[in-house]
Amino acid sequence: MIEAVGLTKRYGERVAVDRLSFTVRPGQVTGFLGPNGAGKSTTMRMILGLDAPTAGRVTVNGRPFVTLDNPMREVGALLDAKAIHGGRSAYHHLLCLAQSNNLPRRRVDEVLDVVGLTAVARKRSKGFSLGMGQRLGIATALLGDPKVLMFDEPVNGLDPEGILWIRNLMRSLAAEGRTVLVSSHLMSEMEHTADHLLVIGRGRMIADCTVREFIDRNSALAVRARTPEPERLTAVVTAAGGKAVHEPDGALLITELPLPRVGDLAFDHGIRLHELAPLQASLEQAFMELTKDSVEYHAAIPGEQQ
Numbered sequence: 001m002i003e004a005v006g007l008t009k010r011y012g013e014r015v016a017v018d019r020l021s022f023t024v025r026p027g028q029v030t031g032f033l034g035p036n037g038a039g040k041s042t043t044m045r046m047i048l049g050l051d052a053p054t055a056g057r058v059t060v061n062g063r064p065f066v067t068l069d070n071p072m073r074e075v076g077a078l079l080d081a082k083a084i085h086g087g088r089s090a091y092h093h094l095l096c097l098a099q100s101n102n103l104p105r106r107r108v109d110e111v112l113d114v115v116g117l118t119a120v121a122r123k124r125s126k127g128f129s130l131g132m133g134q135r136l137g138i139a140t141a142l143l144g145d146p147k148v149l150m151f152d153e154p155v156n157g158l159d160p161e162g163i164l165w166i167r168n169l170m171r172s173l174a175a176e177g178r179t180v181l182v183s184s185h186l187m188s189e190m191e192h193t194a195d196h197l198l199v200i201g202r203g204r205m206i207a208d209c210t211v212r213e214f215i216d217r218n219s220a221l222a223v224r225a226r227t228p229e230p231e232r233l234t235a236v237v238t239a240a241g242g243k244a245v246h247e248p249d250g251a252l253l254i255t256e257l258p259l260p261r262v263g264d265l266a267f268d269h270g271i272r273l274h275e276l277a278p279l280q281a282s283l284e285q286a287f288m289e290l291t292k293d294s295v296e297y298h299a300a301i302p303g304e305q306q
């Protein structure tokens, strides 16, 4: 369990993390989401005692990280996968860490197996691909068999197979009852990985809810209808206070009326329907909508007037 209360970090005038209070619970994957510069890495660094909060506090299993007796047995973290001595083999990197942290030697072979690096364990990590480096970083996080795990943007730069592997690993770690906090700015990724979401923008908490609640709250529900009489249905829907837009594939996208009402209107006016379906925005769309005011750098959209 990770608990933050009023957690704040200022760099001079800049407030990187602004009074964040949250609880990351065991047995589920918690997605930590926010646009670039939102304060995710700073928050994770404070959880790990690498940065001191300006105000507020954060605890891991009820204690500040720096007071934990055996940190590697309690918390595993992947912050920067490249922070590994390139001349060393994966095996030696893990062995040194195991020895200096009083962990059993057998854990080295166990974690190499979990991340699928056993075959290349004796090779120098300098020749590792990004995906292999990421796997080694995860093996390091798992070495102490900790109950709390944190991963900062673990899928960055990985191919689809690597992304799927990480997603399954996160889920299985949570299923074992561990606390799993994973940061990302890829909403679409979290949709399939996380149970719970903490969304931040400009250092502030914007949403603390389940993935389902997040989509329900932040995406306007629309109705997709297909009819041989689109003009009549448009007129009827508009008269009832709804809005209908023609989709490129010939369907109508209706907003501001619930689906049963659209069905009843069509029935009352004898308009045949070939399709009537709810349409909900993806997590990506919901996230963009929610954080549009807190994005640090807006890129100009090509072709748009400045």
Ligand SMILES: Nc1ncnc2c1ncn2[C@@H]1O[C@H](COP(=O)(O)OP(=O)(O)OP(=O)(O)O)[C@@H](O)[C@H]1O
Residues within 6 Å of the ligand: 011, 014, 015, 016, 034, 035, 036, 037, 038, 039, 040, 041, 042, 043, 185
């Ligand atoms: N050491 C520092 N000194 C000054 N400002 C900093 C420092 N570290 C972070 N910041 C600022 O704090 C804010 C939050 O940065 P942080 O790296 O935590 O965001 P993030 O959500 O992890 O973003 P990204 O997805 O780009 O990694 C940013 O505006 C950043 O410029």
